[in-house]
Amino acid sequence: MQHAIEAEGLVKTYGKGAKAVRALSGVGFAVPSGTVFGLLGPNGAGKSTTTKILTTLSTPDSGSAVVAGLDVATQPGRVRHAIGYVPQKPCFDPTATGRENLTLQGHIYGLSRSDIRTRGDQLLERFGLADAAHRVTKTWSGGMQRKLDVALALMHRPRVLFLDEPTTGLDPEARADMWAEISGVTQADGVTVLLTTHYLEEADHLADRLVIIDRGQVVAEGTPEELKGGLDGDTVQVELADPGQQLAARTAIAAVRGVGEVGVDGARLHASVGNGAATLPGLLAALEGAGVPLASVTVARPSLDDVYLRHAGRSFHSADRAGLAATEVAA
Ligand SMILES: Nc1ncnc2c1ncn2[C@@H]1O[C@H](COP(=O)(O)OP(=O)(O)OP(=O)(O)O)[C@@H](O)[C@H]1O
Numbered sequence: 001m002q003h004a005i006e007a008e009g010l011v012k013t014y015g016k017g018a019k020a021v022r023a024l025s026g027v028g029f030a031v032p033s034g035t036v037f038g039l040l041g042p043n044g045a046g047k048s049t050t051t052k053i054l055t056t057l058s059t060p061d062s063g064s065a066v067v068a069g070l071d072v073a074t075q076p077g078r079v080r081h082a083i084g085y086v087p088q089k090p091c092f093d094p095t096a097t098g099r100e101n102l103t104l105q106g107h108i109y110g111l112s113r114s115d116i117r118t119r120g121d122q123l124l125e126r127f128g129l130a131d132a133a134h135r136v137t138k139t140w141s142g143g144m145q146r147k148l149d150v151a152l153a154l155m156h157r158p159r160v161l162f163l164d165e166p167t168t169g170l171d172p173e174a175r176a177d178m179w180a181e182i183s184g185v186t187q188a189d190g191v192t193v194l195l196t197t198h199y200l201e202e203a204d205h206l207a208d209r210l211v212i213i214d215r216g217q218v219v220a221e222g223t224p225e226e227l228k229g230g231l232d233g234d235t236v237q238v239e240l241a242d243p244g245q246q247l248a249a250r251t252a253i254a255a256v257r258g259v260g261e262v263g264v265d266g267a268r269l270h271a272s273v274g275n276g277a278a279t280l281p282g283l284l285a286a287l288e289g290a291g292v293p294l295a296s297v298t299v300a301r302p303s304l305d306d307v308y309l310r311h312a313g314r315s316f317h318s319a320d321r322a323g324l325a326a327t328e329v330a331a
Pocket residue numbers: 014015021022023041042043044045046047048049050198326327330
């Protein structure tokens with residue numbers, strides 16, 4: 001199978017001495033051409049650092065990467081022409097109109113005047129932005145602005161498109177809209193998309209294949225179905241009426257026959273069980289016996305959260321919060 005991206009053994013450390021932060025500890029993966037590939041991980045996992053290396057904005061301490069058949073270390077200029085990049089922060093000019101932004105982008109990439117017009121029309125139409133094209137973009141909604149960022153990145157017809165957390169900050173409707181656009185990019189143009197996200201459901205919905213990154217390392221790789229299918233059985237999730245009883249609840253659940261790993265995320269506990277329906281009565285009885293009242297109980301098939309829990313040893317949401325707190329302290 002042909003790969004649009006091949007990364008191997010990427011290592012990156014920021015800073016020196018006591019203040020050094022190891023962001024990547026040997027990240028590697030391969031992205032099949034024409035697919036949407038997800039880089040899923042909690043805050044601070046190393047997704048943006050990986051993306052920056054693949055887009056030539058940063059260099060690794062060691063390791064190698066080939067994007068669209070080009071080596072990022074020795075052919076960075078050619079890589080930049082072969083890719084489109086949508087960073088986390090908006091990159092359009094808010095004081096210019098949508099059309100002006102696209103025209104400027106076309107000039108930067110050296111497109112001809114007529115191509116700039118045709119390609120601009122095509123993208124404005126495709127992203128539903130044609131009616132607003134003459135308005136300055138600071139007056140656009142968040143969803144429209146995000147679509148413009150993607151349109152700008154596609155202006156020069158890249159072979160690989162990098163989207164760094166494309167739906168962060170969007171409301172649910174704009175997010176669903178963006179999901180449809182991202183799927184359309186691979187289907188209509190055959191562009192390979194590498195998407196970073198810390199939304200489990202986004203990776204599940206969009207990615208043909210994905211890697212889960214945790215603390216600078218790939219901890220799991222596969223299609224969402226493969227990853228979830230790799231976990232046997234069901235997951236029972238209980239929400240405690242009193243979060244202070246976390247320890248008592250965990251001890252009681254772990255002792256129930258048929259229960260595997262138990263993860264804790266605040267007032268919620270997840271237990272891996274062989275058969276949810278068969279294990280539930282014993283589990284509820286154990287909690288009642290331990291004097292732990294519940295707010296709710298759910299039995300579900302494994303989710304990507306369970307996959308993460310299995311490989312990283314903690315729940316995705318608690319890792320996400322911890323990463324965010326660490327980043328805030330660092331900033
Ligand atoms: N310029 C920098 N200087 C120092 N540390 C950095 C720098 N950039 C990132 N880091 C640290 O490297 C680690 C990985 O960060 P990175 O931004 O790649 O993670 P991420 O998965 O993209 O997180 P987020 O979802 O919050 O963007 C974190 O611990 C972060 O604080």
